Amino acid sequence: MASAAVSYARQNQKRFLGELKDLLRIPSISTLPEHDNDVRKAAEFVVSDLRRIGMQNVQLISTKRHPLIYADWLKAPGRPTALCYAHYDVQPPDPLDEWITPPFEPAERNDNLYARGAVDDKGQLWMQIKAIEALMKSHDGKLPINVRFIIEGEEEVGGESIADFLRKNKSKLAADFALVCDTELFAPDLPTLCVGLRGLVYTEITAVGAKIDLHSGMYGGAAPNPFFALIEIISKLKDAKGRILIPGFYKDVKAPTKAELQAWKRLPFEEEHYRKTEVGSTALTGEPGFSVLYRTWARPTLEVHGMPGGFTAAGAKTVIPAKACAKVSMRLVPNQDPDDIFKKYKNYVKKLTPAGIQTSIKLWSSGPACVVGTDNRYIKAATEAMREVFKKDTVFIRSGGSIPVVADFQNVLKTPSVMMGFGLPDDNLHAPNEKFHIPNFYRGIESICLFFEKLAAA
Amino acid sequence: MASAAVSYARQNQKRFLGELKDLLRIPSISTLPEHDNDVRKAAEFVVSDLRRIGMQNVQLISTKRHPLIYADWLKAPGRPTALCYAHYDVQPPDPLDEWITPPFEPAERNDNLYARGAVDDKGQLWMQIKAIEALMKSHDGKLPINVRFIIEGEEEVGGESIADFLRKNKSKLAADFALVCDTELFAPDLPTLCVGLRGLVYTEITAVGAKIDLHSGMYGGAAPNPFFALIEIISKLKDAKGRILIPGFYKDVKAPTKAELQAWKRLPFEEEHYRKTEVGSTALTGEPGFSVLYRTWARPTLEVHGMPGGFTAAGAKTVIPAKACAKVSMRLVPNQDPDDIFKKYKNYVKKLTPAGIQTSIKLWSSGPACVVGTDNRYIKAATEAMREVFKKDTVFIRSGGSIPVVADFQNVLKTPSVMMGFGLPDDNLHAPNEKFHIPNFYRGIESICLFFEKLAAA
Numbered sequence: 001m002a003s004a005a006v007s008y009a010r011q012n013q014k015r016f017l018g019e020l021k022d023l024l025r026i027p028s029i030s031t032l033p034e035h036d037n038d039v040r041k042a043a044e045f046v047v048s049d050l051r052r053i054g055m056q057n058v059q060l061i062s063t064k065r066h067p068l069i070y071a072d073w074l075k076a077p078g079r080p081t082a083l084c085y086a087h088y089d090v091q092p093p094d095p096l097d098e099w100i101t102p103p104f105e106p107a108e109r110n111d112n113l114y115a116r117g118a119v120d121d122k123g124q125l126w127m128q129i130k131a132i133e134a135l136m137k138s139h140d141g142k143l144p145i146n147v148r149f150i151i152e153g154e155e156e157v158g159g160e161s162i163a164d165f166l167r168k169n170k171s172k173l174a175a176d177f178a179l180v181c182d183t184e185l186f187a188p189d190l191p192t193l194c195v196g197l198r199g200l201v202y203t204e205i206t207a208v209g210a211k212i213d214l215h216s217g218m219y220g221g222a223a224p225n226p227f228f229a230l231i232e233i234i235s236k237l238k239d240a241k242g243r244i245l246i247p248g249f250y251k252d253v254k255a256p257t258k259a260e261l262q263a264w265k266r267l268p269f270e271e272e273h274y275r276k277t278e279v280g281s282t283a284l285t286g287e288p289g290f291s292v293l294y295r296t297w298a299r300p301t302l303e304v305h306g307m308p309g310g311f312t313a314a315g316a317k318t319v320i321p322a323k324a325c326a327k328v329s330m331r332l333v334p335n336q337d338p339d340d341i342f343k344k345y346k347n348y349v350k351k352l353t354p355a356g357i358q359t360s361i362k363l364w365s366s367g368p369a370c371v372v373g374t375d376n377r378y379i380k381a382a383t384e385a386m387r388e389v390f391k392k393d394t395v396f397i398r399s400g401g402s403i404p405v406v407a408d409f410q411n412v413l414k415t416p417s418v419m420m421g422f423g424l425p426d427d428n429l430h431a432p433n434e435k436f437h438i439p440n441f442y443r444g445i446e447s448i449c450l451f452f453e454k455l456a457a458a
Numbered sequence: 459m460a461s462a463a464v465s466y467a468r469q470n471q472k473r474f475l476g477e478l479k480d481l482l483r484i485p486s487i488s489t490l491p492e493h494d495n496d497v498r499k500a501a502e503f504v505v506s507d508l509r510r511i512g513m514q515n516v517q518l519i520s521t522k523r524h525p526l527i528y529a530d531w532l533k534a535p536g537r538p539t540a541l542c543y544a545h546y547d548v549q550p551p552d553p554l555d556e557w558i559t560p561p562f563e564p565a566e567r568n569d570n571l572y573a574r575g576a577v578d579d580k581g582q583l584w585m586q587i588k589a590i591e592a593l594m595k596s597h598d599g600k601l602p603i604n605v606r607f608i609i610e611g612e613e614e615v616g617g618e619s620i621a622d623f624l625r626k627n628k629s630k631l632a633a634d635f636a637l638v639c640d641t642e643l644f645a646p647d648l649p650t651l652c653v654g655l656r657g658l659v660y661t662e663i664t665a666v667g668a669k670i671d672l673h674s675g676m677y678g679g680a681a682p683n684p685f686f687a688l689i690e691i692i693s694k695l696k697d698a699k700g701r702i703l704i705p706g707f708y709k710d711v712k713a714p715t716k717a718e719l720q721a722w723k724r725l726p727f728e729e730e731h732y733r734k735t736e737v738g739s740t741a742l743t744g745e746p747g748f749s750v751l752y753r754t755w756a757r758p759t760l761e762v763h764g765m766p767g768g769f770t771a772a773g774a775k776t777v778i779p780a781k782a783c784a785k786v787s788m789r790l791v792p793n794q795d796p797d798d799i800f801k802k803y804k805n806y807v808k809k810l811t812p813a814g815i816q817t818s819i820k821l822w823s824s825g826p827a828c829v830v831g832t833d834n835r836y837i838k839a840a841t842e843a844m845r846e847v848f849k850k851d852t853v854f855i856r857s858g859g860s861i862p863v864v865a866d867f868q869n870v871l872k873t874p875s876v877m878m879g880f881g882l883p884d885d886n887l888h889a890p891n892e893k894f895h896i897p898n899f900y901r902g903i904e905s906i907c908l909f910f911e912k913l914a915a916a
Contacts, residue, residue: 158774198675202774211738215888216761217656217859220789221700221744221753223737227762228696235693238686240812242679274680280669283814285682295679303674304685305777306768311785316616316660316822318787318859319763327769329776331678354698356741364774401675401776430673 004138005449009130013442017113019049020126021106024115030066030089030157039153042088043067046151053133054141055149063161066153074146080455081146083175083415085405086125086182087155090117091430098432111438118436119423124181125151127422127441131448144456148175158365159404166412177378178409181444183421186397187268191386193379194419196297196398197406199332199369201342204362205230205349206325216318224356226324227310233352234326238302242287246348249300254335256298264293267395278425297398301331331400338366367404372416377458382418385450389443420447462596463907467588471900475571477507478584479564482573488524488547488615497611500546501525504609511591512599513607521619524611532604538913539604541633541873543863544583544640545613548575549888556890569896576894577881582639583609585880585899589906602914606633616823617862624870635836636867639902641879644855645726649844651837652877654755654856655864657790657827659800662820663688663807664783674776682814684782685768691810692784696760700745704806707758712793714756722751725853736883755856759789789858796824828865830874835916840876843908847901878905
């Protein structure tokens with residue numbers, strides 16, 4: 001680790017952390033229109049630092065909603081080009097009264113930095129920018145490889161603008177690999193690369209029976225009840241063991257390789273501990289014969305998130321609602337085509353719809369699963385860089401969640417991603433008391449420095 | 459119809475209608491605390507008229523919520539005693555923008571009086587009071603039979619105070635029969651007595667899985683989903699044909715007599731017309747082999763009214779909620795014991811609850827079905843009175859709904875009810891543009907006059 005960049009980063013840790021705190025003080029909550037100005041302020045803060053550290057062509061790009069940030073430094077001919085991705089928007093902080101210190105007043109406790117966005121994703125965005133600064137300052141104003149940044153402010157609200165932008169600006173974003181810093185370590189001190197994500201098809205079924213809400217006394221026994229219809233339908237989409245019953249649903253599922261499954265078995269994971277501390281239920285569910293990691297990373301699932309309609313206040317109202325809805329999503333695994341799955345799902349729901357009920361289905365979002373190969377130079381360099389920083393072998397994991405932009409990098413830009421994240425499983429993303437473990441912020445900066453230096457040397 | 463009372467009623471129709479309009483102008487919405495004063499004003503309006511027409515012991519009785527009204531006139535020794543019941547509170551008027559004229563500005567159109575409460579139940583309450591006035595004025599200040607009034611202001615919010623009051627004041631309410639005016643004619647111009655009501659057990663199941671809301675990407679496939687658990691459970695409570703699957707549920711069901719079923723077949727009812735105009739669905743549902751009237755009046759049913767919990771706003775949120783609920787009710791028929799049914803239901807739900815989920819059940823309301831015999835002098839006199847007014851044979855029907863006070867009159871006071879109502883099926887109870895067909899208001903007054911006169915003569 002005789003890296004001048006790492007040395008620079010170490011000497012500037014306190015300043016880097018102070019800058020991050022300044023960024024965290026801006027409540028850039030992308031979903032709340034009253035915070036639109038704050039979102040813009042956060043973008044301008046980032047733009048200004050990108051300019052200050054020496055990035056070129058720094059641009060704040062207007063979109064239909066929140067601005068994108070582009071920057072590049074492309075003066076390393078013959079060397080690889082990285083596309084650095086992160087986001088500067090954050091989730092709403094509620095419930096506010098569960099925060100120990102206010103969400104937009106960053107506070108240090110036990111080597112952790114507490115604030116909304118600390119780890120998701122401002123802390124990890126700042127890791128990238130500070131790594132670039134360290135590389136730049138320690139290499140006479142040059143970078144060891146070519147670098148582009150594309151940073152968005154809509155990750156927490158669906159990421160429409162970046163999806164649109166990258167379809168229209170493929171050459172502007174041309175790169176050999178993308179560096180995505182929005183994931184986590186599998187366990188504290190365990191260097192981790194995420195090499196697979198599940199896809200998502202998120203739908204809403206609307207069921208309509210009578211023309212108006214009816215009284216269940218007068219009409220119960222004759223009027224069709226859209227809630228009961230949805231219950232009948234959904235009970236037939238998945239069996240009690242978690243197997244999805246949509247015809248053809250599993251046809252294209254590609255299982256992980258034996259080597260990958262073997263590697264997962266070696267990960268430090270204890271099912272009983274996970275059940276008690278992370279889930280907190282009396283039992284876990286899911287398909288028999290598959291481990292928890294297999295089920296959550298590499299098996300498709302179907303969930304119901306909410307069933308709007310009818311009477312939901314306290315007490316009793318004897319209504320047979322004219323209309324009821326169900327938000328139903330499916331997580332997809334590699335090789336399942338979201339369009340194909342949606343079609344099969346839609347046909348099956350229609351087929352299951354009972355007499356007297358009309359169903360219609362809205363597609364709220366759709367994206368494929370994504371796996372990145374591990375035998376390319378980018379993953380190899382990242383693996384080594386993290387091993388050097390953590391002094392432990394890097395593990396490859398998948399995530400059961402979806403990062404749509406990674407699928408877009410893969411499918412639209414044909415650019416593979418390196419998902420190098422430094423969060424921890426208990427960092428409270430999207431929840432009160434979100435935190436970033438401060439040593440991981442510094443390790444992230446150092447890992448990126450070494451990663452890019454290794455790529456230059458390779 | 460050489461009745462002096464009827465003559466008096468006819469001469470005073472316009473004034474009676476004018477008084478009713480004054481009562482309708484008071485927005486006595488019992489469920490909204492900001493209308494508590496209006497509810498009281500309506501009660502005082504009624505009290506004042508009861509005094510004016512010559513009723514005795516007129517009392518406004520304070521309760522935990524809205525006042526009860528009591529009055530009596532008991533100077534007809536040897537004659538029967540009637541307990542006249544109605545309610546002076548109304549439902550909220552929303553959605554306001556669907557009213558053609560404002561809900562609390564009574565308006566006449568096409569022989570109908572439009573206002574919130576016109577038929578449910580202020581119009582029918584006023585029918586009773588005006589019949590008593592007509593009888594009193596045309597019989598030298600005397601009534602042909604003994605009369606008590608018990609009038610409530612909480613019918614639309616559960617009727618707790620009257621239930622409590624009648625348990626504690628059985629002798630004060632002692633009567634030979636109750637006259638309940640809160641039902642409807644089976645068809646326009648068809649004199650109708652309601653002789654049966656279904657009971658109700660209204661519950662809410664709460665299902666809990668994980669200790670906190672979880673991300674469906676990270677935890678889908680391992681964390682139990684309380685919505686799916688509820689769907690699994692409820693799908694097994696009733697089959698697709700409407701048959702309830704709770705063990706022992708039908709054991710005590712008492713079917714209507716052959717004569718009653720024969721009489722229902724003679725009623726002017728056209729299933730296709732009912733489907734199109736009242737329900738408006740593409741098909742009706744319910745148990746095969748039973749007619750619509752049988753299914754809605756005399757077969758038990760199970761309905762889902764709402765499923766609070768999870769994510770219900772527009773859009774997509776990938777949450778596996780820690781908790782979800784389902785409001786599930788059962789309509790009961792004669793001889794089914796609500797306590798027994800609730801116990802069977804509760805046990806079955808527990809049995810169906812999948813691993814990893816905890817369910818608990820709240821009982822929101824519970825009451826038995828109720829049938830009144832038709833071969834007593836009260837029903838006979840009512841039948842004849844209505845036949846004379848309408849000049850058609852009176853029909854006996856049941857209602858699929860529940861009027862808990864009727865069950866209480868039966869079970870607590872041991873007093874049979876005569877349910878003589880003058881609403882119409884399209885009167886928009888609980889909906890915008892509630893109306894009362896004005897000729898039916900007058901027929902109601904005349905029917906009650908003749909009914910009581912017949913009882914005196916019998």
